Amino acid sequence: MSHLRKRITTACGWLLADHFILVLTVVFFLVMWRIYPSMGGARNLANISSNMWPLLTLVIGQMFVLLVGGIDLSQTSIMAVTSVTGSMIMTLRLDPARFQDNPLWGVVLSESGGLLAGHVLAVPTAVILMLTIGACIGLINGLAVARLRMPPFMVTLVTMSFFSGFAIYLTRSENIMHLPESFIVIGRGGLGPVPYAMMIAFLTAVAAWTILNRMVLGRWIYAVGINRKTAVVSGVPCAGVIVAAYVFSGLCATSAAILYSARLEAGRPTLGQHLLLDVIGAAVIGGISLFGGKGKVRWAVYGVAFFVVLDNSLNKMPLNFYAVDIIKGAVILMAAVLDVLRNLLSQRSPARAGA
Amino acid sequence: MILSGELIHFGNITKEFFGIRALAGITLSMPSGQIVGLVGENGAGKSTLMNVLGGVFAPDAGSMIWQGRPYSPEGPADATREGIAFIHQELNLFGNLSIADNLFIDGFPRVRRLGVLKRGTANRLARQRLEAVALECPVNTPVENLTPGEQQLVEIARALGRNARLIILDEPTSSLTQNERERLFGLMNELRKGGCTLVFISHNLDEVLRMSDRIVVMRDGCVVSTGEKREYTVERMITDMVGRQINNLYPEKTSRASEEVLLRVEGLSRSGTVDDVSFVLHRGEILGLFGLMGSGRTELARILFGLDSFSAGNLEAIGRPLGGHKPAKSISRGLAFVTENRRDEGLLMEGTIESNVALAALRRRAFSRWSVWIRGGAIRERTLRTAGELRLHAADLRRQPARNLSGGNQQKAVIAKWLLTEPKILILDEPTRGIDIGAKYEIYTIMNNLAAEGAGILFISSELEELAATCDRILVMSNGRIHGEFSRGAFDEKAILEAAFEGLRIGGTKR
Amino acid sequence: MSGSGKKHTIVLAALRNTPLILFVLLFVCFGILTPDFFRYQSIENAVKQASYIGIVATGMAFVLLTGGIDLSVGSNMYLSTVAAGLCIQRFGLPGWAAFTVCIGVGIVFAATNALIITRLRVIPFIATLATMVAGRGLGRMLLQSRAISYPEAITSIGSARLWGVPYPIVLFAAILAAAWIMLHRTQWGRQIYAVGYNMEAARKAGINTVRISATAYVLCGAFASLGGFVSVAQLGNVNTGFGRGSEFDAIAAAVLGGISLFGGIGSIFPGVLLGAVMIQLVSTGLVSARVDLYLHSMISATIIFAAVAIDSRRTILLEKLQQRRIQIE
């Protein structure tokens, strides 16, 4: 009999260690499918997938910052600024009534649309510009945290309010419409069954995995996260590593902005204002520690999958609107308690200690 | 009322951590009004036994009798209430609070009803306590401004304040200057006369012999021998502790210093810490740097390695000048720096042993292509080989976190980390601090082998005996300046100590 | 050695009270921009408007000093004022009864925070993030799309005066004094600093760290609901967005006042008072200086960034100075 019990506990040990959240998500999805048949429908699966990829790129970017022991609240404002600046370049038509008193009227914006309206290279240049701006904001965050030794929570909180204000200032709170079809197709279209969004998210995940597991920068990131003093003595360029983490987070936020703007077919100065909770919630549910040094790309994917399936199922239930908030708060709490439980168990059995 | 009989009796105490038996059935009793010297290698269970007594851990089995009554504390608060005070090696004080606050942190004199504290009475009581330990400092100075010696006296004052009957001193002298040690020993004798029992845990066997009335030697979780001071000598203590005859604490010195200069330092100074330091390190030489706490040895090491900048003087490593550099550049030039505190600056406690060992050498061509892509195989193979050379015992190098290693093995992991960078100049700052005799011996052997293979070693220590046995030359540093140089054969312990004190006497200013 | 010593002491003294210097700097430059900014009336206004954020920031300071954080103060304000409003509307409770209901709900909300953080050992950032979301949902459930407006009796307090000083300021001053006494003159207060400085050492010193952190969170919740009540007394009604974002204002005010996010460092008076008034000063100053609406959030963000940058320069300098004197590992 003890042989059976031993096999069950090792199975639980394996379950609880790394793949618990994935199992939880699958079980949750199957149960929901039985209750609401439309959950498993092709259209709903497409919804789940299209909601998942932008959030995944955001969480992967946030993970890099969490790994070095910081936090990046400014991802949402990076999305807003890049979505707006990119659209200003690409847009084909602008309604003068709403844009004359815009500071950039005549300089960048005009009657016939943005700077490169209609030009064949418009979309690629716009995307490159967006990525550079995202990287620059990440750079500002990184330098403030690494060089000025300011607390990451305050730095990114301040850059969040600054750049979301900046996005609204640039557009005088107008949304920018009429984006070229080749940009919008990123949000909806795909190569055969595989949507472009999935490809972008997959590329980000592969890049993150390679950096963390196959590159020197990855080892350095883990070192800075676990113990910054030891990293300094061991010759790790800590400031550089921290700046790199924030720049990567900025780039991920920009790619998410591209996906969301394409989906909403407009450049929005208030894009993703309320996404912060989902990003942090998904990261924690995945098991990424807020104190640095502990996190894997796989965990980010599981955390996002759980969160998106949860959101999707909550949208199915005929709940009144306030119940959704209460359930979401309760689920984040439950996931956090299970995470504490999981750490307790992994502490207890030394062999299973994670990297 | 001093009870002449037993103050504390341990009955068959056992305690297990992660499957390792830290305490294997300890039966021991301590009389009141005596200093008990407790010695043993790291991992022998000294601290664990005291933590059980101090209520930090609960024993898995066995019982304790305190002043004739059964005693099983849930937490440190119970132990303190019973009159047992535990003064840890890393002091338990709150830097941001004043001395008075630290003394009464868990028991302020208060106005009964409101719970508001009587600041006046608190300060008055605090002044009394400080006089008892002969510490003249204003009562409201924040503790972070005190020297380590003064902080320790505040910790002892707090223990006395709760009329402690038993005070446990864990490695009290490891960070004290010589006169601070004398002051502590004087205080200990007075406490003993006042009826207090003191448990004195230290690696410095001479001090233990000098101060204790009874000696208890522990090894591998059990008491090996116990008895009056006169039955013991340093050699017997070592034999009991190590359990096998160590004919010599230090390996045969094989390497000889050559003429080739690896490191040249001229007129190096940095305001407030190091002042006009010049010396030369030759290939194959083990250069000792002796100095007491506060003499600026660690600061000098940090400047050499590039962790701190220097305002004047110049530096030459293997013929090429070195200045305003960062650790990364020092490593590429062949320098290595084993820091004084392996827990804070030496290891990634949560990281795996392999990731620790490979950390400093990641940029080298052997372990990464264009210092960007990691060569996993090369790292795994080299870590295995180096761990074998250093006899680093670990269950699974790839997955086991560094925190699960014993003290000695952790130090070997740090040294392995630096060996992977193929260093030519090794700076070792107190490498044998807080590890057992067996592991020390192995570290001296490693140093000898490295010197023999042509590396230059700067060995920083505050234990003169250790330097005398292993170094070719010894520089004496105090008050940020080098006060003397002694080469092998002309090591005169008294002269070296005088040079070490010279800075303090003349300087006299307490920074 | 003594020459550079003196220079350092001046710099250190300047950096020690950065909040005061920043406050004066802001006050002067806004004064120049709008001439009659210096009148007593506008200063009194700034402090009155800053009082509700100041009260919440004082509660937040307790939690920050223990090294934790509380993101749920906004939802706490919302839930407690909605509950009090409902009691007035449905059971016709008089003013002071509604006040006790408000504080009671605030304490119960904060007690759940304390329970989750100390008993279930969930880290404060996540625990309070979850209660923030759930609390806001609970408030909306109570509200059931009904408008809540407070009766005359309470809104009159908002603009009434006690010995010529508006009530909110009186209450704010009382809260500051109480908080200062609790922190500096009671054992619990000293232990808050101890727990914030080094939790492990506090546990070894025999301090009941669980009770200390729990009471810090409960007090933070109580002060949040008190701040909510003061704000509603001025506003007159509670809408669904009430309190949203107050958690960031409270944290910004505490940090501007010199309270470190890592615990154990910072003072209530003059720290939190200056921080709260500074935040209010910036926004009202910009309005009275007729600055373009769109630039407001950018300017206030820059000022807070500068303040935090100066504060972290101070910690670096203190670290360097400290390093030289103590040589142990």
Place this chain on the structure above:
Amino acid sequence: MKKFRSILISALLISAIIFTCQCTRRPGEKQTVICFAFQDLETEYWVAAHKAITETLRSRGIMVLERNGHQDANRQLEQVRDAIAQDVDGIIIIPQDGESALTIIGEANRAGTPIAVFNRPPANRSRPALVVVADNEKIAEETVRYMVLAASKLERKMKPLILVGDLGDQNAIARRQGFYNVIGERPEIFEKPIEVPTKWDPATTLANLEAAMQINRGVDFIFTSSDFLYPQIRAVLEPLGKWKPIGDKDHVILGGLDGDSTAYMLMEQGFVDATGVQDLFFEAHAIMDALLKAIQDGQKTPEEWIEDPGFAITQENMQEKREDMWGYRVMAGLAEAKK
């Protein structure tokens, strides 16, 4: 053993939550389901609109899936897409703004689900949908024109002040535009208007308005972008002794938009000169009838733009116009729709 027990507890915990969702299964089969995705319940106007729509639909035996978008267009898009995947019969949305409305309508058209837009029109008419809209700019102009009329009677230079709504909300920008159009016509009466940001948040409004009034003592003409801010205006004007009814020499000419019950009460007491009214109940019933008719006829992409003229209710036309003002009807507890 302890480890095994804790795994058991967490498993029970999860199944308990899943079980509770169990009991919210969909009742009978053939019941029309409409998804009502609204932007948020920031002001009394939206609260009344939410109440009107949900209660009338439920009274007609229709199951309503309520979705609060928390002012996030992206979340609203996800909610509508999930509703479409659930094959709801129809969708009513209060969009965050015109642009996201267009995208959401695109989704509904592709899926063939009839969609109705309430109060915030899509940016253009390129995609078919049922829309009921009030022209905020025109209503604001009408209200301010009456205020200007009242001001010109005083024959003195006026110091106007406008409480601007959240800069990210099109309705607020349209109302601001309406205000400036009318004030711009009479530069000889009006000095340069003072702009006070509110971000639709009472606390910010109170603080900023108080600061502005401190600096510009002589302000005697205030237009608020929404009536729900009147309590804050009163809290500021009263201590300054400017909260006086019409006719008093210190009276500040007050006007606003929305037409909620507080506005009506203040107009009755003579504090407020005029307020722009969107006929809420007319809009709600018009849009619901159009949608239900489209569902019955099985129209996949119905298209109809219903114009809610809205009007400015002023001191003069208060008596006869108040019947159409939804604020008055809510206050008087009358039946919601006139007919």
